[in-house]
Amino acid sequence: MSADPIRIQLINPNTSVPMTEKIRATGQLVAGPGVSITAVCPSKGPSSIESHTEEILAAQAVVEAIGEAERASGPSPDAHVIACFGDPGLDAARETTGAPVLGIAEAAMHAATLVGRHFSVVTTLDRTLGRAEDLVLRYGFERACVGLRATEVPVLALEEAEADAVAVITDSALAAVREDRADVIVLGCAGMTDLCQTLAEATGVPVIDGVAASVGMALGLVRMGTRTSRLREYAPPKA
Ligand code: 2AL
Numbered sequence: 001m002s003a004d005p006i007r008i009q010l011i012n013p014n015t016s017v018p019m020t021e022k023i024r025a026t027g028q029l030v031a032g033p034g035v036s037i038t039a040v041c042p043s044k045g046p047s048s049i050e051s052h053t054e055e056i057l058a059a060q061a062v063v064e065a066i067g068e069a070e071r072a073s074g075p076s077p078d079a080h081v082i083a084c085f086g087d088p089g090l091d092a093a094r095e096t097t098g099a100p101v102l103g104i105a106e107a108a109m110h111a112a113t114l115v116g117r118h119f120s121v122v123t124t125l126d127r128t129l130g131r132a133e134d135l136v137l138r139y140g141f142e143r144a145c146v147g148l149r150a151t152e153v154p155v156l157a158l159e160e161a162e163a164d165a166v167a168v169i170t171d172s173a174l175a176a177v178r179e180d181r182a183d184v185i186v187l188g189c190a191g192m193t194d195l196c197q198t199l200a201e202a203t204g205v206p207v208i209d210g211v212a213a214s215v216g217m218a219l220g221l222v223r224m225g226t227r228t229s230r231l232r233e234y235a236p237p238k239a
Contacts, residue, residue, distance in 0.1 A: 005036045008222075016048065019191050022191070026212055029212075049088065049155070061088075112184040118146040120173075146182055147179075147182055151172045153165045153168055158189060184208060190211055
């Protein structure tokens with residue numbers, strides 16, 4: 001008799017179906033066979049998350065996706081991943097379920113510091129850098145993070161990894177290694193998940209995709225039997 005598979009739900013809070021499929025494919029590759037990876041995205045809402053306003057809508061989509069998965073018949077996910085670099089709704093998500101919830105920014109920054117000393121984030125639009133900086137401070141990585149670089153490649157240009165977009169992102173990663181003295185690159189968007197290998201080959205340093213990092217860490221936590229603390233801050237909110 002085979003054991004029940006571990007179930008991980010990846011939540012892409014934008015409405016891009018191709019991006020959701022890329023995210024699922026990475027998750028399944030990292031998790032390997034015998035782990036059930038599902039990837040969901042909302043049917044309504046912003047097609048990309050690139051502003052504070054979209055971030056709020058994304059946070060709501062994350063909490064709703066977790067609620068829906070927990071109410072559905074059949075076994076609930078053992079862990080959830082917020083597949084958007086602003087980690088929208090992470091705290092609320094941890095109130096919503098006791099299953100571990102990982103944000104890709106938080107997971108990627110942790111992973112980066114396990115394989116190098118200094119990382120730079122290479123991301124999409126300049127306007128998202130404020131949020132990225134806030135997250136670096138919130139997670140306590142201000143010593144390790146030596147650069148936040150915007151490429152001005154919009155999220156939706158990443159849906160199909162257009163050659164021009166890949167070239168710009170590669171140049172930015174190379175500049176981070178050269179000018180910031182980064183020895184690890186953190187990808188600042190879930191839509192970059194399929195560029196990890198290409199960029200690692202181009203730069204010669206580890207390139208961390210938060211989708212892959214979150215799935216690996218979520219699996220570890222599930223296998224350790226570790227769930228989110230429900231004491232104080234992350235206690236379930238009043239009905
Ligand atoms: C993102 C991301 O990961 N998904 C999305 O829609 N926007 N992040 C970003 N920095 O643009």
